[in-house]
Amino acid sequence: MDRFAPYRAQLDALEAAGRKRRLSVPAGRDFSSNDYLGLSRSPYLKQVAQNAIADGIAHGSGGSRLLGGNHPEHEALESFAASHYGAETSLFFGSGFAANVALFATLPQTGDLVLHDEYVHASVHDGMKLGRGESRSFRHNDCDAVEREIRAWRAAGGRGTAWIAAESLYSMDGDRAPLAELARTADIHDAILVIDEAHAVGVYGKGGIGLSGDLGHRENVIILRTFGKALGGEGGLLTMATILREFFINRARPFIFSTAPSPLTAHLAHHAIAHVADNPSLQAGLASHIALARDCFAGLSLGDHQDSQIFPVIIGEDRVAVDVAARLQRQGFDVRAIRPPTVPAGTARLRISLTLNVTEADIRSLATALHDALAMEKAA
DSSP states (O other), rough: OTTTTTHHHHHHHHTTOOOOOOOOOOEEEEESSSSSGGGOOOOHHHHHHHHHHHHHOOOOOOOOOTTTTHHHHHHHHHHHHHHHHHHEEEEEEEEEHHHHHHHHHHOOTTOOOEEEETTTHHHHHHHHHHHSSSSEEEEOOHHHHHHHHHHHHHHOOOOOOOEEEESBBBBOOOOOOOHHHHHHHHHHOOOEEEOOOOEEETSSGGOOOOOOOOGGGGGTTTEEEEESSSSOOEEEEEEEEEEHHHHHHHHHHHTTTTTTOOOOHHHHHHHHHHHHHHHHHHHHHHHHHHHHHHHHHSOOOOTTTSSEEEEEEESSSOOOOHHHHHHHTTEEEEEEETTTTSSOOOOOEEEEOOOTOHHHHHHHHHHHHHHHHHHHHHHH
């Protein structure tokens, strides 16, 4: 018996459908990463790291936060971040994925209802599978659907807490959530709103706080901000009411039983937040790139893109998207194809991500190559 037959069959099916994933080392001009402000290669943060190591900051935590792994750098980051983002308190995790899983596996209780935008991150789905609450999706960015679901749930006897989960900026379409309206809905129904700012933190808002503005001041709002994208490092940070932080520390298994993030990572995250706040030219530079790309990509099918650093060039067919991406890669542009199930069937696309790792000349060159590649596919 071939014990690996089930896996081989699934991989063969993915290959036949043009959906088999492969790892590749980045090459060419960066139009695929989430390093929006170019901070993963920042000379400033490199020097911060070198100084920290020279000063004796540990590069490993040595244990979970509850068993010897809680370092002053974790505490300093969480205190600074809570103040900067206007929240009561915060809690640092090793990744945004871990933070989302911990949140949705831990906070919603038996009898609660979790309503999530159909396009939320996979980590939210994984957390809900581990959680106690009932979960339902709602149509993307449809606040009326959220209202209807809560009212129907209450009418059917629902007595727990309603939770609303959304991203501030969606990673595959580059569009924004109606956060103010979702917050009003949460207020009306005594619900808790969870906002994932992964793709907006650093890029938008005064001091790089993201798109949520002053919503972080509210006790019925929890916000996730990650450090692995615009802030150039790694880790995830939840801002929230103090009682919820205490509940995480006592009940969140992904927090309790994980080795704590490196104190060096926390130190770099702390400095990255401050660096973005002190250097608005970073946001301005990316905004200039976005304006240029909007002009250069005129005429392309960009779906629901809303003037963000993420440009989805909708191709449709999986194999065509892969072929166009490969053509661009051969010309020195690191552009990747995104296919189902990451995006809905029939919407395979090139996800063009703008960062400060490229120049305006690079953007113009990519636009020319992209228009040419799509014309060739259409003529074929």
